[in-house]
Amino acid sequence: MPKMETCNISVDFALKLRNLNRDLQKEFSCISCGEPVEPHEAGGGHAAHFEHVEENTECPLSHRYEPTPVG
Secondary structure, eight states: OOOOBSSBBBBBHHHHHHHOGGGGGGBBBBBTTOEEEEOOOTTTTBBSSSESSSSSSSSSOOOOOOOOOOO
């Protein structure tokens, strides 16, 4: 599952900005498609990264969501 590790600023810097003011997370945009992204902290075996706010299957950098099997 591809996740963006870089943006116009580093993920670490974006997280620091977000922690100072939660409204700033809406100011980040994808370097490929320009759609809104938000920084996510490292955890659960994943490095800090940016993810699209809404799924964008047209963008090569968008996180791919796998359907959950039923039953």
